Amino acid sequence: MRDFFKQFSLKNKLLSILLFILVIFSGFSLFLIQSIDEISEITNRIKNKNIPELTWYKQLEQEVMIKKYLVEAHLEKGIEPDLVDKYQDLETEQQASDLSELMPIPKDLEAYQNQVQTLDFIIVNKVGGLLEYENQEVAEDVIRNEYLPKLEEIHTSIQSASNEEFKIFNENANTYPVIIEKSLIVLLVITLVAFIISIILSYRISRSMTKPIESMVEKVNKIAKGNYGERLKHSNQLELQSLTESINQMSLQLQQSFQTIIGDKIKHEQVLNSLPIGIITYDNKSREYTTNSFVYNTLKITTDELKRLVIEETEELHPLLEMFISERNYHNKKILINLNKNKYVYLVSQTKLRDQEDNITGRIFYFIDVTESTLLEKRIVQSEKLALVGEMAAMSAHEIRNPLTVIHGFLTLMLESSEKDLMEKYNVNLMMKEVERLYSLVEQMLLMSKQKEPEKQLTKVKDVLDDLMPLLNSTLEAKNIHCELDIENHYIFADMKQLKQVFLNLFRNSIEAIGSNGKIEIKSMVAADQCILSFKDSGHGVPDHIKDSLFEPFSTSKSNGTGLGLNLVRRIIENHNGKICLSHSDKTGTEFKISLPIVKEAITNKGEPPPKPNN
Structure with a gap:
């Protein structure tokens, strides 16, 4: 027998074992049929009696509570004439009717249904009749003293009967475990026998396959x-x-x-990380975020940190992240952001991600740094403004200056020949000041239009200021403004006339800002092959609202200013390969810093000066 069994293939061996187990469990099925009959009898009892009665108890209890809630709500707000209509419009009767079509109400519950209908009679007939005669107070008494006590009594009796029926239901349901337990014991014995036999046979088969x-x-x-x-x-x-x-x-x-x-x-990641665009995506299904390297370089945030910030709903977020989390759609929206004390302009877009079937699968948020292009646009606008000023100056310089000369001459004669009372009467001094202001504006416009490349030569900054100071001393002394110079002998290649114009404009602005009784300090130092000039005054400072546009054309806080002086100063400094910036400004004063490239050979070699640079 053993040798015969060994000749079986693996498939036949398994089939033989299964056939043997099937025979054993067939014997168990006969016992199981008897247990099924017992379970079927209990099931019919639960189905035909317990469940219908519990269902109708629940329906009646729910109907009573809905009516109680409606009536009590009207009592709190004051009974209104439409109480009966709302009471009759309740869907409880329709629900009871629908339930009765599924299962008729048991005879044991008809008494409770009649009691609920008695409650309806009180509201519809008694209370409704009182409300028709506008007798709300008596209607409230009927509800409080007759309806609600009756309702509570019915509710209590329904709950009690429902609990009793539920107890019977549990007793019937608990019969299942007893029957099942007997079946399980028989099954366990049969299974144990089959299991032992199967283990023995399976072990023999598995030895060749393990x-x-x-x-x-x-x-x-x-x-x-x-x-x-x-x-x-x-x-x-x-x-x-x-x-x-x-x-x-x-x-x-x-x-x-x-x-x-x-x-x-890897190829896709390399492409995304090579783009000068910040990209953040969100997948609705996986709830995962992805970012490229531009996002990390800009926001200094990883994908995991982004997910944590979104989950924690952090209040202080980067403006770009706030726009991403808002889930609103944007299309090339330009925003200005302060980041690390620098201002950046970004072009932001956000849109839905869709699959091939046009279903929304997530969203994509991307932004581009357009700071340089924005600055270029501003420079183009500035250039257009300056070109316009140049054209206007070239076209109208003689037309404006000639009549101004005549007016200025006549006003001068009036000042010299007229009496003081007459001059005050006709505000001659004021007219003279305004004419002089027009002269100044024409000169600024002419300078803007005739701006040319600087004629550079080896020059000392100290020599430029020494030539300029005698022209300003009388004005400084008259206004009691003390000027301190601490300038070293730094050599630079510069146009002395244009540098004088720079310092003259800065002096003029400082004198106007100080008014009288103040101080101007000019110092120099060398840093990284640059001559750094500090021009500081004790004036009232630059208003905050024009600090960012201080060097733009026509930007001024003075009522009689042209807004061209500092723009001209910046253009001259930049033509000398230098820079000028507002270092700081507040109520205690203002400081400008100018950097110009120095000539190293002139510092180390006291002999012949270095050659003149090519412009």
Whole structure:
């Protein structure tokens, strides 16, 4: 018998074991039929009696509570004439009618239904009649003293009967475990016998298959963990040979597919990280966020940190993140952001992500740094303004200056020949000041229109200021303004006339800002091959609202200012390969800093000066 069983194939062996187990469990089925009959009897009892009664108890209890809630709500607000209409419009009767079509009301519950209808009679007839005669107070008494007590009594009796019926239902339901327990004991015995026999037979069969299958499982686990390309050894077991070959093919295909996916992913990431665009995406299904390197370089935030900020709903967020979290759609919206004490302009867009079937799968948020292009646009606008000023100056300089000369001459004669009372009467002094202001405006416009490349030569900053100070001393002394100069002998290549114009404009602004009784300090130092000039005064400072546009054309806080002086100063300094900036300004004073390239050879060599640079 044993040798005959050994001649079976694995398939036949398994079928024989299954047939044997089937015979054992067929005997158990006869016992199970008897248990099913008992369960069927209890089920019919629950279905035909317990469940209908519990359902109708619940319906009646719900109907009573809805009516109680409606009536009490009207009592709190004051009974209104439409109480009866609302009471009759309740859907409880329709629900009871629908329920009765599914299952008729048990005879034991008809008494409770009649009691609920008695409540309806009180509201519809008694209370309704009182409300028709506008007798709200008596209607309230009927509700409080007759309706509500009756309702509570009915509700209590329904609850009590429902609890009793539920107890009977539990008793019937608890009969199931007893029957099932007996069946399980028989099943357990049969299963135990079948299990022991199966273990003995299975052990004998598995001895010839355990090692190949264990080896196969080990290799498959490695493949599942990502070791694509693993191969199984050839099996001597006939039934496992085709499976081994299939797994080897699957492993090879997975390796090829994985390498392709990784290559595509790396390529896509390289493309996204190479773009000068910040990209954030959100997938609705996986609830995952993705970002590229531009986002990290700009916001200094990783994908995990972004997810944490969104989950925690952090209040203080970067403006770009606030726009992303808002989930609103944007299209090329330009925003100004202060970041690390610098101002940046970004072009922001956000839109929905859609799949091939046009279903929304998430959203994409992207932004571009357009700070440089915005500055370029501003410079173009400035250039257009300056070009317009130049054209106006060139066209109208003589037309304006000639009549101004005549007016100025006549006003001068009037000042010299007229009496003081007459001059005050006709405000001659005021007219003279306004004419002089017009002269100043024409001169600024002419300077703007005739601006040319500087004629640079080897010059000392100290020499420029020494030539300029005698022209300003009388004005400074008259206004009691003390000027301190601490200038070293730094050599620069510069146009002395244009530098004098720079310092003259700065002096003029400082004198006007101080008024009288103040101080002007001019110092120099060398840093990184640059001559740094500090021009500081004790005036009232620059207003905050024009600090950002201080060097723009026509930007001024003075009522009689042209707004061209500092713009001209910046143009001259930039033509000398230098820079000028507002270092600080407040109520205690203002400080400008000018940097100009120094000439190293002139510092180290006291002999011949270096050659003049090519412009």
